[in-house]
Amino acid sequence: MSGYVEGVIILIGINIIAVLGVSILTGFTRLFSFGNAGFMAIGAYTSAILTTKFNMPFIISLLGGMFVAALISLALGKLTLGLKGDYFLITTLGFGECTRVLIEFLDPITGGARGYAGIPQKTTLFIVLISVVLAITVARNLLNSKYGRNLKAIREQEIAADAVGIDTARFKQLSFTVSAVYAGWAGALFAHYYMFITPVMFNLDKSSELTITVVIGGLGSLTGSIIATTVLTLLPEVLRSVANYRMLFYGIAVVLIITLRPNGLMGYKELSASWIKNLLLQIRRMFRCRKEVA
């Protein structure tokens, strides 16, 4: 396989992991956060520092990045998850920006705004594929478990979920931490693939892009998120000329989707064998009707 194709697949894989985190948080728990790029940055910098300064094996740095992201999400969640939507969103946004500002400020450790160079390239296609399979499996099993159903209950009606005895604070925290771990995971893989990271890579736009991908894929659909990530990552690669207009299209697409078809591409449905069968049946029925009319 040529290096270019391999690179694109690795990029899609890393994006899928980050987007799955946002999908669990926004699509399944209805918590809208701008902090995921911040968690990616934490994962990326932690793992990079562990690899280069402490000579840790890659797996340890990867886990280290995820662990630190989880710890910080626990602390942040404790402070902010009790707040209403707007307030939660602005504090996560503040967290993301603070992370960036702090990384720039802690120049001796992180390389400041110039970036952190000299990270060995440890992320291979094999590792990314394993990570993606693992990430999808964990997300799927989590969402189909008792925990996942509790998250969906919180999404549909938080007060009602509270009333039937779901500890909403605890489950929102769970969702937030899982999402942060996914972001840290993606960040660590990203750092060890590109070998060079700067704080600007993890700014507000990155967080928006993650949420936009989830919305286009459909809130409440894992397969939708995966398909959307693949398409949106491939699009600028295949059509070089649209690369400049990419974000403009994303913005317009999100506004159109959320106003006209808020469920997105795959809202609340998963792509599966039975879903395809149903679709085919519907299409056949449509054709039959048309024939009868004719």
Add this chain to the structure above:
Amino acid sequence: MFIQQLVNGVSIGGIYALMATGYALIYSLLGFSNWAHGDVAMLGAYIGFLCVATVRMPFWLSALTALLGAGVISILNERLAYRRIRRNNAPTMFLMIAAMGLSVTFQNMVIVFLGPKFRTYPPVIPVKAISLGSIKIGVLDIFSMAFVIIAMSLLELLITKTKFGLAIRAASSNMITASLMGINIDFYITLVFLLAGSFAGAGGVLLGLKYTVYPQMGNVSLKAFIASVFGGLGSVRGAIVGAFIIGIMEVFVSGFITSGLRDLFTFGLLIAILLIKPSGLFGIDIQDKA
């Protein structure tokens, strides 16, 4: 030095106040924070810039066009996106996502069609400073402060003394009851978006005059948002007070500590307020935030 910094803080705080009142007005009616508000300010700044620099209109006319243009863009946001989502009875999160989408759209529209360059307004207002003893105040700062004071006083009068203000206060206290009492809610929401958009446009033009005009300048409105949270979301008076406090604090942090950590302090303040007094200085509805 101290008083000089205070003057600078008040000057930037005034511009934040222009944007924060818009946030507060929209929040008090629709219960969501309009993230695209800052980008409306950015578009206002661009409209003003294009009128002055390209069309070569006189400044007062350009500023007026910018205000009206920003107001119209703000109304269009409401008509084309938010209103449909409200009609669907969709969760508030959808409004916020739509606002994020609009914000991304506007920023990238400007990048694609006008370019990502930083632009400076031609010197329409003399770049001079008046010395009062040891303190220096720029002519532009005086102009912008005067504008802010006039605009805020008019807004205060509008809200407390007129029928329009009464209708808005009624609608923000309970929209359904207000509409049963014969208030045309959609009409007043449109007016509020016009007002908020024009204020944002004015803020954008003043920011553009003071610094530069560029596609991401709307992100400054985050400070305005924090100001309106600080004062209590939905409270116009709180937003004005909050904006001045944030402006002054920022100038002091950059002046006496380090400018690199300015935003860290602002966001730290935000989190601290939300933890200590989530309803803000003048907020009312506590029960659904905690």
